[in-house]
Amino acid sequence: MSNSAFEQVTVLPMDEHNQKLVSYVHPNDWVNPQPANCYDLVVIGAGTAGLVVAAGAAGLGLGLKVALIEKHLMGGDCLNVGCVPSKCIIRSARVVGQMLKAAAFGINPPETIEVDFPTVMARMRKLRAAISHHDSAQRFQNLGIDVFLGAGRFLGNNAIEVGGKTLKYKKAVIATGARAVRPKIEGIEEAGFLTNETVFSLTERPKRLAVIGGGPIGCEMAQAFSRLGCKVILFHRYSHLLNKEDTDAAEIVQTNFIREGIELVLDSQIQRVEKTPEGKTLYYTCNGQTELVTVDEILIGAGRAPNVEGLNLEAVGVEYDRASAALRDRNGVKVNDYLQTTNPKIYAAGDICMNWKFTHAADAAARIVIKNTLFSPFGLGRSKLSSLIMPWVTYTDPEIAHVGMYEHEAKERGIEVNTIKILMSNVDRAIADGETEGFVKIHHKQGSDKILGATIVAPHAGEMISEVTTAIVNKVGLSGLSGVIHPYPTQAEAIKKAADAYRRTLLTPTSKKILGLLTKFS
């Protein structure tokens, strides 16, 4: 039976892999169910946040009536146009990264590294399709959730409309995510550009690629596409890439980019873009000079804009800030610490309302929403967003991982902070691996072993940061970490070395003298 209530979806190229993906996450023969009389919870948006809220609420076995509305692809950005495809491509690019360094390991690399770009992209599409059943419409329907494909829109304080059907709700959750900010650069719309929504549909390698924005998207993609054989020029408006990270961390990534042949244009301002017979020409200023470069494609990674449009939020008194690159930190639906919007019956989670725009953050927020909407009678025992300890990782090579406070944040809060930094060049395994360009940096409260935050730069920093996160969450200080045996030789030993370095600071000249005497006479 056909269903005209929602848009038929294609994900290009519509090969066997993308057909499989679509058959799971937006089956074009889907028939929306007959709505229940009233839902305990209606969730708008089936990205990570929406899926976790819906599955969590329905899976409790309490007989709650839950509806989930998705207008495009179940799984949202992460599965379809974010984490999953980007990490698949980054993995292929890492192989090239290894080959580029092969000679240093006594392995003769081939004279030219041949990247089969269409196969790299096909591998990504295949893997994405292979895991997409986890987020499928059918799977969620089987969990007892009424899945509606179509755009959700508030009608009033107790009803949402989707595909001509009205869903009555007791509580609602907005989890509609965010999309790429379209920069206001003269001529760029006419010239055309890629975003995360279109870049993973490429089947042919652009010879010359301009990347606009040196944040996580821009950096991860610039390095991956450069390693896959594109001539990449990366524009960033600040003086170093990944400017939310510490300079010493970003510097290492930046040096690697330059070494690998990525052209960096920092402190730059793109004035206009023009489509010419040779390609797309970007006119930009940098160091007071106006320059130009011609490329085949432009990829934008210039921040995210919240998907607030079309929800009719005004009708339900849900306040929000509109997309604005300048207002990046105040974007989206306004929520309090309990993730409640300005309408007490309506909550929000994920990219639509949070500065932490990560899949694991959307997941964690969704769990808070389940608790606060369904298990906090009269507001008792509610969980707070601010209580989360949030790690994040930028998957460049090397990776930068961070958790907790930066040194400057601790100081801004009036906390006296000490920092211990262990260079990977002092870690045996990193030396053996030829991966000495990084560090583990741990900030602790002055006069205490309490860990305030950490930054790790290493090829697998993302795998290492969870040890520090576990310590912070469970209030294990540096003394506790120092007592944890780390297998030799591992790069994670850098964390123990940092903890040991803290322990050594506890030794005063007198205690050193006493220890020395004891050793002599024992």
Ligand SMILES: Cc1cc2nc3c(=O)[nH]c(=O)nc-3n(C[C@H](O)[C@H](O)[C@H](O)COP(=O)(O)OP(=O)(O)OC[C@H]3O[C@@H](n4cnc5c(N)ncnc54)[C@H](O)[C@@H]3O)c2cc1C
């Ligand atoms: C290129 C890229 C790489 C990334 N890599 C990582 C990474 O490695 N690790 C990480 O943690 N994070 C990563 N992220 C961020 C991560 O993808 C997001 O933080 C996460 O997807 C947010 O989940 P969400 O549920 O809030 O929103 P989304 O995933 O955006 O889901 C929102 C859903 O709501 C739907 N929707 C919108 N409006 C409506 C409506 N009116 N009615 C019905 N449905 C609607 C949308 O179609 C979408 O499916 C990456 C992002 C990008 C773009």
Ligand SMILES: NC(=O)c1ccc[n+]([C@@H]2O[C@H](COP(=O)([O-])OP(=O)(O)OC[C@H]3O[C@@H](n4cnc5c(N)ncnc54)[C@H](O)[C@@H]3O)[C@@H](O)[C@H]2O)c1
């Ligand atoms: N590994 C990960 O977890 C991961 C990976 C990718 C994306 N993400 C999430 O997605 C979010 C969005 O990523 P993003 O990189 O698009 O945004 P971002 O806001 O983090 O970084 C974009 C950068 O581009 C700069 N910029 C904007 N316009 C520019 C212009 N015209 N010229 C030059 N520079 C310009 C901005 O000043 C900013 O520093 C991130 O905040 C992150 O939370 C996470």
